[in-house]
Amino acid sequence: MPYESVIGLEVHAQLLTESKIFCGCSTRFGASPNQHTCPVCLGLPGVLPVLNKKVVDFALRAALATHCTVAPTSRWARKNYFYPDLPKGYQISMYELPIAEHGYVEVADQGQAKKVRLTRIHMEEDAGKSIHDAEAGASLVDLNRTGVPLLEIVSEPDIRSAAEAGHYLRSLRALLQYIEVCDGNMEEGSLRCDANVSIRPQGSAELCTRTEIKNLNSFRAVEKAIEHEIQRQSEVVETGDRVVQETRLWDADREVTRPMRSKEFAHDYRYFPDPDLLPLVVDQAWVEHVRAELPELPAARRARFIHDYGLPAYDAEVLTARKDVADYFEASVRACPAAPKVVSNWVMDSVLRFVKEEKLDTALKIETWPCSPEHLGMLIGLIQDGTISTTIAKTVYEEMRQTGHPPEEIIEAKGLRQVSDTDTLQAAITEVLTANPDKVEAYRGGKEKLLGFFVGQVMRATQGKANPQMVNTLLRQKLSQ
Amino acid sequence: MRITPDEVRQIATLARLSFTEEELTELTQHFDTILTYVDKLGELQTDSVEPTAHAVAVSAPLRDDVVTNTPNAAQTDALLANAPSRKTHFFRVPKIIE
Structure with missing residues (x-):
């Protein structure tokens, strides 16, 4: 049975602000470990986050560039899970009331334009970084990235192939770069992508069980992993099994996806409104100000x-x-x-x-x-x-x-000026023809391919400066005399 | 009962907490009392009431995008001093993945 794939992408874009989303630490990449941390981003007791206005400006730019509806009021939520690179034990994100919804990205594919709809865009803070291979039995944690602002951009499942996912991601990246909110560097992790993939019988409208693929850190990885996952799911269905809803990791070396162990990923985030932050109110004047400055x-x-x-x-x-x-x-x-x-x-x-x-x-x-x-x-x-x-x-x-x-x-x-002077060119041609009487004979005998040889010789004699069209015309005239 | 001991156990697991069976029974009762109390709100007609996002009816204060924390070794050391284990300027934790 022919299947079609149904793909949605979740993209995280690191915003190009100077300071973090909720504190005055620098976002600069490459500092020595934990240098850009403070009691706020480390989640020490007694601190309060204060929102960086530029993060909202950037979110609005992205929202307008993708034709989203901006919410007059949006709200911060806590996404709760434990991981050593998340010092507070929760990530400040947005849940029920994101800042923007219902947009679309125009995807260019060799002249064909397709719209991929966006479900939502919201702001959130990044987590830190862990190094696993420095020491046996221990991981090292650097929290410089903790609190760096991110936009999460979630597409509708409008994408139908791995190649199309690549086109969408490239278009989205170009857009974010155009509006100068993200540098789009996938290898350095400033643009990250997770893919939701399912398959269904061609032409059917049902939504089937999907898997989420993580660890896609290049365009190639996105395309390869989705291709592999479509193939894997088709084989599962062909053999009469069911696709299991799960999170899978892309292994770029072996070019396969493998299930993430349940411990690596808690599905129950117990979102609730963050009591430390007030609702974000964006009035029309703010939106119009951002719109006026869009390129x-x-x-x-x-x-x-x-x-x-x-x-x-x-x-x-x-x-x-x-x-x-x-x-x-x-x-x-x-x-x-x-x-x-x-x-x-x-x-x-x-x-x-x-x-x-x-x-x-x-x-x-x-x-x-x-x-x-x-x-x-x-x-x-x-x-x-x-x-x-x-x-x-x-x-x-x-x-x-x-x-x-x-x-x-x-x-x-x-002295590279082109020689278009007939006398000079004639002289060079005569010289070349005189030096190659046998070839002239052969040409006149029907080996017309030799014209290229003569042109080459004349070009050489003039250090490439002869006007090629004129050399051609003059040679033909001379040889047919 | 509005909540089962299994649900409480699940929440405890997600919060990395562990309890004895007696504590679990007691907690389940506490949870139930709280949920019953909150359920009272469901009896009110709230169709025409705007959802309250925060107890204080003001919008979020904002800060300009300016770096105000200049990195210095003394502060990083002070922050790392809270950690049970460190290596140079890294936090050191039990191995996350094998």
């Missing part, structure tokens, strides 16, 4: 790139996946407004490849580019007006990358 969002920008620059959907998708890349592209186009598609090709091929190779895109903002967008636009302008060929442009680009000099300066200094 253009990826979906709108994608549509504008297709419409205004005539770019293919694929290009628009790649270029708008990051705000800084989209900004870079637009700055380049300003320097070369006549050829946006050529600029797009250069940004995708040369610039982004370098950025990826050098891992310049691991931070929220790409700080170092191979060259300035203005210089790139100028370079492409020089190809367009015939000053240099595309091949020479690659050389100039390399030089720009290494020296930071503007393209014209490099072209002048190295």
